Amino acid sequence: MSSEEKTLTARGLRVEFGLPGGRVARAVDGVDLDVAPGEIVALAGESGCGKTTLARTLLGLERATGGTVAFDGVPLRYSTRALKAYRRQVQLVLQDPTGALNPRHTVYDAVAEGLRIHGISEDEPGRVAEALSRAGLRPPEQFFLAYPHELSGGQRQRVVIAGALVLRPSLLVADEPVASLDASVRGEILSLLLRLKEEQGLGALVITHDLGLAWSIADRIAIMYLGRIVEQGPVEQVLTAPRHPYTRALVSVLPRFSEAQSPVAEPIVLAGELPDASKIPGGCRFRPRCQEVASGNAAAVLHQCTGEDLKILGPEAEPHLVACHLDRSLHGDARMAV
Amino acid sequence: MTLLEFKDLHVTYRGSRGRLPAVRGVDLRVDAGETLGIAGESGCGKSTLAMAVLRLLPKSAEVSGEILLDGEDLLKMGWGRLRAVRWTGASIVFQGAMHSLNAVQRIGRQIAEPILVHEAKTTPAAAAKRAEALLERVGLPPSRARSFPHELSGGQRQRVMIAMALACDPDLIIADEATTALDVMVQAQVLRLISDLVTERGVGLVMISHDLSVLSAVCDRAAVMYAGRIVEEGPAHEVFAHARHPYSAALGAAFPVIGDPAARMNPGGLAGDPPDPARLPQGCSFRPRCAVAVERCGAESPELLEVGSARVSACFVAQEGMPVVL
Numbered sequence: 001m002s003s004e005e006k007t008l009t010a011r012g013l014r015v016e017f018g019l020p021g022g023r024v025a026r027a028v029d030g031v032d033l034d035v036a037p038g039e040i041v042a043l044a045g046e047s048g049c050g051k052t053t054l055a056r057t058l059l060g061l062e063r064a065t066g067g068t069v070a071f072d073g074v075p076l077r078y079s080t081r082a083l084k085a086y087r088r089q090v091q092l093v094l095q096d097p098t099g100a101l102n103p104r105h106t107v108y109d110a111v112a113e114g115l116r117i118h119g120i121s122e123d124e125p126g127r128v129a130e131a132l133s134r135a136g137l138r139p140p141e142q143f144f145l146a147y148p149h150e151l152s153g154g155q156r157q158r159v160v161i162a163g164a165l166v167l168r169p170s171l172l173v174a175d176e177p178v179a180s181l182d183a184s185v186r187g188e189i190l191s192l193l194l195r196l197k198e199e200q201g202l203g204a205l206v207i208t209h210d211l212g213l214a215w216s217i218a219d220r221i222a223i224m225y226l227g228r229i230v231e232q233g234p235v236e237q238v239l240t241a242p243r244h245p246y247t248r249a250l251v252s253v254l255p256r257f258s259e260a261q262s263p264v265a266e267p268i269v270l271a272g273e274l275p276d277a278s279k280i281p282g283g284c285r286f287r288p289r290c291q292e293v294a295s296g297n298a299a300a301v302l303h304q305c306t307g308e309d310l311k312i313l314g315p316e317a318e319p320h321l322v323a324c325h326l327d328r329s330l331h332g333d334a335r336m337a338v
Numbered sequence: 339m340t341l342l343e344f345k346d347l348h349v350t351y352r353g354s355r356g357r358l359p360a361v362r363g364v365d366l367r368v369d370a371g372e373t374l375g376i377a378g379e380s381g382c383g384k385s386t387l388a389m390a391v392l393r394l395l396p397k398s399a400e401v402s403g404e405i406l407l408d409g410e411d412l413l414k415m416g417w418g419r420l421r422a423v424r425w426t427g428a429s430i431v432f433q434g435a436m437h438s439l440n441a442v443q444r445i446g447r448q449i450a451e452p453i454l455v456h457e458a459k460t461t462p463a464a465a466a467k468r469a470e471a472l473l474e475r476v477g478l479p480p481s482r483a484r485s486f487p488h489e490l491s492g493g494q495r496q497r498v499m500i501a502m503a504l505a506c507d508p509d510l511i512i513a514d515e516a517t518t519a520l521d522v523m524v525q526a527q528v529l530r531l532i533s534d535l536v537t538e539r540g541v542g543l544v545m546i547s548h549d550l551s552v553l554s555a556v557c558d559r560a561a562v563m564y565a566g567r568i569v570e571e572g573p574a575h576e577v578f579a580h581a582r583h584p585y586s587a588a589l590g591a592a593f594p595v596i597g598d599p600a601a602r603m604n605p606g607g608l609a610g611d612p613p614d615p616a617r618l619p620q621g622c623s624f625r626p627r628c629a630v631a632v633e634r635c636g637a638e639s640p641e642l643l644e645v646g647s648a649r650v651s652a653c654f655v656a657q658e659g660m661p662v663v664l
């Protein structure tokens with residue numbers, strides 16, 4: 001499978017919600033993103049920055065108000081039939097395995113549900129068994145008749161993943177797949193995602209607010225702030241040499257073994273919280289909280305920070321892209337620099 | 339000086355599932371001005387331990403052992419004395435407490451309440467002034483005293499809970515998963531606030547979290563709990579970076595250090611669930627999930643023994659000086 005094939009692409013994607021009083025929340029405000037089979041892309045950012053809205057829109061559960069979503073080069077169509085066909089290729093995995101499983105359904109029924117919805121009756125037991133073993137529940141027959149309460153938290157999340165795998169999709173979109181799991185069980189599920197990628201060429205967009213998760217399994221990472229991707233690139237580069245002031249702040253407050261290892265010398269604790277998606281600041285959306293503006297480091301580009309919105313970052317896997325006027329003045333336009 | 343000391347503490351819940359030993363013989367010490375972290379996964383007994391300190395456990399809980407606060411056994415205190423100790427001696431910021439604020443009462447009033455209850459001489463006006471000062475201390479504008487909880491974000495509500503815990507100037511603060519639900523940046527803000535308060539007021543802090551990396555950022559020492567027991571204790575940084583118990587190692591790996599090449603594309607992981615306290619395995623309670631177990635682990639229960647300077651571990655393999663990760 002070449003990486004151009006079966007790629008999920010978003011271009012200039014926008015999703016707006018009307019709020020009482022005529023205000024508009026720009027939950028996703030211009031996003032370019034590619035996810036190809038055989039790669040894990042992490043999408044990270046603070047609560048409310050638009051991650052779930054982006055994921056739902058990529059799956060056709062939410063309609064974009066601008067831009068496009070396409071899979072394998074074909075724009076998404078929203079008829080029930082077209083969406084059904086699409087979801088055989090791109091599957092959603094939700095965060096809470098307990099909420100996602102019906103306590104009165106056996107593991108077999110939970111996993112077979114996708115096949116039934118799609119009217120696939122051929123070799124149902126074989127396909128359920130295959131999905132369970134791909135999700136690491138082996139031997140699969142032993143789990144057929146189990147109920148969710150008889151399984152561990154990690155096993156329950158594996159059943160949810162098996163339910164997504166049973167249709168043999170090429171991509172998974174996982175929204176906080178381990179957030180509700182215990183610390184020691186997280187690794188089990190992340191290892192599974194990594195194995196599915198390495199051994200079976202599955203691609204995944206993994207949404208998280210945890211940068212450590214990206215370090216554990218992702219090839220690429222996109223950092224989202226207030227509806228936009230502000231930095232993206234290979235995980236090693238973005239997390240060990242972050243360039244956007246927001247990413248630098250996020251990375252700087254993570255615990256580490258010693259200060260010497262931090263790419264950002266001093267912890268930068270940003271004041272305040274993520275602004276409201278209905279009041280996105282003009283110019284650079286990060287400016288009101290930007291430590292470079294506050295310290296005067298950005299004085300030379302301040303007029304741009306205040307008055308000029310940044311271009312939407314392209315979806316390219318390489319190079320490392322940054323949406324910041326200061327970074328651009330120091331490094332030049334990343335897209336020109338290849 | 340020892341501020342808080344647990345001596346052989348046991349807590350057993352009696353319920354529909356029979357007797358459930360939630361805390362099984364814990365010995366721990368916190369000095370004044372010291373910060374102790376307690377880590378461990380869901381159900382290992384962290385909150386039970388915290389609630390035992392202020393005798394907030396339900397009647398179905400049988401408690402034995404001693405909990406000394408400033409040398410005085412909390413378990414033997416009369417209710418009058420205990421009421422005075424709550425808030426002024428020790429106070430707790432509970433797990434999920436930010437949802438437990440009274441929805442129909444203004445923030446300032448809620449902070450002033452314990453002050454009015456515990457300091458008979460304080461007038462309502464003076465208590466209200468103190469509440470405003472406390473809000474300012476936790477980084478919120480004093481005008482927020484007039485807000486209702488729903489007008490605040492999660493991080494702001496968590497700050498209000500900390501302000502309340504500080505209201506009567508306690509010597510000890512117990513923070514039970516006080517930052518767990520918060521975003522990285524808001525968590526960093528709250529953790530910094532807690533660290534500053536500890537330094538500035540010299541209070542003792544017991545911080546409970548399932549995230550060892552958070553504890554290592556704030557605490558001097560860390561204890562790791564598994565199935566109701568402490569399985570490792572030592573300098574927080576050391577326990578996180580060089581665990582001497584296989585369970586602490588797995589817990590540390592769950593929140594890797596970014597930039598650590600060993601953690602890159604290697605999420606680690608531990609199969610299975612925490613043990614059911616009603617049916618603990620024989621021998622070491624961690625053995626069914628342990629990758630380095632030896633024969634002895636199935637037969638005997640390991641004691642907490644010294645495995646280095648200021649470090650103890652309840653693992654036979656560590657006690658032999660062998661590595662606890664494969």
Ligand SMILES: Nc1ncnc2c1ncn2[C@@H]1O[C@H](COP(=O)(O)OP(=O)(O)OP(=O)(O)O)[C@@H](O)[C@H]1O
Nearest residue numbers: 017025027046047048049050051052053054209277
């Ligand atoms: N149906 C909706 N109607 C109105 N506003 C919405 C709706 N869904 C989301 N929003 C707003 O859009 C923004 C993005 O929300 P979203 O849930 O996508 O964020 P998120 O990054 O997934 O956050 P979290 O980490 O908390 O899950 C928020 O400001 C949210 O309030």
Ligand SMILES: Nc1ncnc2c1ncn2[C@@H]1O[C@H](COP(=O)(O)OP(=O)(O)OP(=O)(O)O)[C@@H](O)[C@H]1O
Nearest residue numbers: 351353360379380381382383384385386387396615
């Ligand atoms: N009131 C109660 N009655 C009976 N059993 C209880 C009660 N409270 C807690 N338990 C049990 O005692 C054990 C320890 O619970 P505790 O709440 O102390 O764990 P914890 O370490 O704080 O977990 P978490 O990380 O999920 O908060 C668990 O098995 C729990 O189910």
Ligand code: SF4
Nearest residue numbers: 284290305324325326
């Ligand atoms: S563009 Fe300006 S305000 Fe925005 S992040 Fe860069 S320096 Fe800060």
Ligand SMILES: [Mg+2]
Nearest residue numbers: 051052053175
């Ligand atoms: Mg979300």
Ligand SMILES: [Mg+2]
Nearest residue numbers: 384385386433
């Ligand atoms: Mg608890």
